[in-house]
Amino acid sequence: xxxxxxxxxxxxxxxxxxxxxxxxxxxxxxxxxxxxxxxxxxxxxxxxxxxxxxxxxxxxxxxxxxxxxxxxxxxxxxxxxxxxxxxxxxxxxxxxxxxxxxxxxxxxxxxxxxxxxxxxxxxxxxxxxxxxxxxxxxxxxxxxxxxxxxxxxxxxxxxxxxxxxxxxxxxxxxxxxxxxxxxxxxxxxxxxxxxxxxxxxxxxxxxxxxxxxxxxxxxxxxxxxxxxxxxxxxxxxxxxxxxxxxxxxxxxxxxxxxxxxxxxxxxxxxxxxxxxxxxxxxxxxxxxxxxxxxxxxxxxxxxxxxxxxxxxxxxxxxxxxxxxxxxxxxxxxxxxxxxxxxxxxxxxxxxxxxxxxxxx
Amino acid sequence: xxxxxxxxxxxxxxxxxxxxxxxxxxxxxxxxxxxxxxxxxxxxxxxxxxxxxxxxxxxxxxxxxxxxxxxxxxxxxxxxxxxxxxxxxxxxxxxxxxxxxxxxxxxxxxxxxxxxxxxxxxxxxxxxxxxxxxxxxxxxxxxxxxxxx
Numbered sequence: 306x307x308x309x310x311x312x313x314x315x316x317x318x319x320x321x322x323x324x325x326x327x328x329x330x331x332x333x334x335x336x337x338x339x340x341x342x343x344x345x346x347x348x349x350x351x352x353x354x355x356x357x358x359x360x361x362x363x364x365x366x367x368x369x370x371x372x373x374x375x376x377x378x379x380x381x382x383x384x385x386x387x388x389x390x391x392x393x394x395x396x397x398x399x400x401x402x403x404x405x406x407x408x409x410x411x412x413x414x415x416x417x418x419x420x421x422x423x424x425x426x427x428x429x430x431x432x433x434x435x436x437x438x439x440x441x442x443x444x445x446x447x448x449x450x451x452x453x454x455x456x457x458x459x460x461x462x463x464x465x466x467x468x469x470x471x472x473x474x475x476x477x478x479x480x481x482x483x484x485x486x487x488x489x490x491x492x493x494x495x496x497x498x499x500x501x502x503x504x505x506x507x508x509x510x511x512x513x514x515x516x517x518x519x520x521x522x523x524x525x526x527x528x529x530x531x532x533x534x535x536x537x538x539x540x541x542x543x544x545x546x547x548x549x550x551x552x553x554x555x556x557x558x559x560x561x562x563x564x565x566x567x568x569x570x571x572x573x574x575x576x577x578x579x580x581x582x583x584x585x586x587x588x589x590x591x592x593x594x595x596x597x598x599x600x601x602x603x604x605x606x607x608x609x610x611x612x613x614x615x616x617x618x619x620x621x622x623x624x625x626x627x628x629x630x631x632x633x634x635x636x637x638x639x640x641x642x643x644x645x646x647x648x649x650x651x652x653x654x655x656x657x658x659x660x661x662x663x664x665x
Numbered sequence: 666x667x668x669x670x671x672x673x674x675x676x677x678x679x680x681x682x683x684x685x686x687x688x689x690x691x692x693x694x695x696x697x698x699x700x701x702x703x704x705x706x707x708x709x710x711x712x713x714x715x716x717x718x719x720x721x722x723x724x725x726x727x728x729x730x731x732x733x734x735x736x737x738x739x740x741x742x743x744x745x746x747x748x749x750x751x752x753x754x755x756x757x758x759x760x761x762x763x764x765x766x767x768x769x770x771x772x773x774x775x776x777x778x779x780x781x782x783x784x785x786x787x788x789x790x791x792x793x794x795x796x797x798x799x800x801x802x803x804x805x806x807x808x809x810x811x812x813x814x
Binding site for chain 1: 666667668676686691692693694696697698708710715717737738739741742743760765766767769770774777779
């Protein structure tokens with residue numbers, strides 16, 4: 306049969322950021338997808354040459370706005386490991402709380418965009434309405450809505466008082482109730498299932514072999530989440546990953562929806578055990594990083610890895626960032642063949658692509 | 666680093682990667698660092714049950730490194746990325762972008778090299794096939810002082 310090559314992106318109504326997929330079609334069916342990147346690459350890793358290791362926190366926060374807090378937490382965690390700094394327990398718990406707030410706003414943003422990808426505009430509006438409450442929590446506890454900038458080497462720079470924490474818990478109760486109202490529509494509605502069930506299937510074997518991470522892997526039954534390593538205070542919170550087994554767009558949707566509710570639960574547990582005390586270790590007089598490390602955390606989209614190397618100077622020799630979307634692109638290429646062109650927006654959105662992260 | 670690092674040669678690399686795949690390891694990614702004007706440090710990161718393992722390959726820039734993408738398809742993008750940013754050539758890539766995954770023809774050719782930056786203007790010939798061409802090395806001090814273009 307005659308083949309047709311169709312470009313999907315870099316500009317497409319369903320894509321908030323530019324990525325180009327070169328789709329080879331036979332009639333209406335995709336037989337191959339090849340990605341093209343580089344439309345907005347910023348070379349942020351190279352800024353490590355001229356920004357000192359403290360200033361690099363502001364740089365890594367700008368790799369991606371949606372998960373800026375988690376980028377900074379990962380970077381600080383790596384530097385603290387090289388420098389042998391012990392983070393105060395309260396700071397570790399606050400990192401967990403802000404990480405989960407960030408995960409919720411990212412997942413709610415995605416849930417809205419995903420609904421939009423199959424034309425369910427009112428559901429899109431509902432999820433973004435709920436998300437606003439999370440943005441309010443970020444603003445009230447950190448001073449910013451998106452790039453919250455709370456991490457420093459040795460801890461965090463903000464310390465919410467008990468009154469603020471009670472207010473946060475009250476807001477989360479409202480969020481939880483609203484999400485429960487939307488649950489049946491997002492997970493059981495006929496039109497949602499029609500567009501997502503059986504679409505973009507990734508088997509457990511494929512997910513593992515292709516290096517998929519985050520909800521993309523967990524939607525295929527791979528029970529792997531970097532929070533299981535117990536970094537920050539996750540080791541003290543009996544964390545269990547959310548896993549689904551169908552491997553399709555619907556399963557990835559279910560994982561993210563359930564993870565949003567699980568984040569509320571994690572915040573409650575963290576608040577219950579939140580210790581008193583300092584939130585920032587003193588690092589004056591400690592020599593700049595000398596050594597190398599690989600450190601990982603769980604971003605909303607999956608495992609985030611930093612490789613950091615320093616030689617005792619203020620600037621680092623190397624800051625290498627492997628973001629989750631970069632790891633999930635090979636899985637996306639495996640999901641698309643066999644589908645109709647009309648399924649491409651839904652399948653592509655189902656990995657929650659963050660091109661800002663990918664083109665760091 | 667807390668985890669185990671195993672030094673490998675270019676000849677043994679693909680075999681080691683294949684062994685790890687049989688043992689059930691997932692490829693996490695590769696990290697590349699320029700050591701000096703002639704040498705790159707490649708770290709291959711693997712994971713199994715949340716425990717990491719690393720392979721370390723010290724590679725001369727002038728020689729191609731075998732691609733592990735035939736074993737781990739997931740290596741495809743990161744190997745192309747290193748090819749773009751450090752000018753190291755990978756042999757046997759599943760899809761070879763020829764140095765243009767991120768970069769355009771007129772862009773700087775090895776933008777992540779601190780000691781041996783090569784620009785499109787300073788390069789002879791086309792950039793993509795010429796990735797293995799030797800670059801004019803900068804002194805260590807000059808490399809440190811140089812601002813990012």
